[in-house]
Amino acid sequence: MARKTGSRSEITGPRVQAAALHLFAAEGYAAVSMRRIAQEVGVQAGALYLYTSDKQSLLYDLMQSHMTELLEAWRQVAAVGSPLERLRAFNRFHIFHHLDRPEAVFVAYMELRNLSPENFTRIEALRGRYEAELESILKAGQQAGQFDIPDTKLATMALIAMLTGVNTWFRQGGRLSRERVEAIYWDMVRKAVGA
Secondary structure (H helix, E strand, C coil), rough: CCCCCCHHHHHHHHHHHHHHHHHHHHCCHHHHCCCHHHHHHCHHHHHHHCCCCHHHHHHHHHHHHHHHHHHHHHHCHCCCCCHHHHHHHHHHHHHHHHHHHHHHHHHHCCCHHCHHHHHHHHHHHHHHHHHHHHHHHHHHHHCCCCCCCHHHHHHHHHHHHHHHHHHHHCCCCCCCHHHHHHHHHHHHHHHHHHH
């Protein structure tokens, strides 16, 4: 099928991904058809297959992009210093990075159940790499005697769940600023690790 007059792959491809992300976050993966995504983009349903092989691939690509971007952004932070300083940097990074991407975060966490087994395994591996970054900080703090944690893996999962939870309730312009929320969460994280 020929492209619609005036369409360009470098423009339409990202529009397809943006529309799918928005619709998956708002309505849920299972409720959104390829026809609905095409309608949102303003192209024929068949034209979507110029940009993705199927809806499952589209979901995987969105999640993979989110996790790859997250890992690269954390790498750019290059947190250094004591384990406590590195934990503070992780706390700040995680909250601010995720608050800037509410739809991507929602889809990345809530639509895991809709991934094929192969795609789930790939996304879980990326998530595991990010979790390992936090766990390495917690292990270093434990070994240095700065943190009192009975199980670093459990603490990792609990802290990530707590920090990611900000996305479910935070609203820009609400009672607390992003900076205030981050400061309060840092106090809770610090206490949670016994520092």
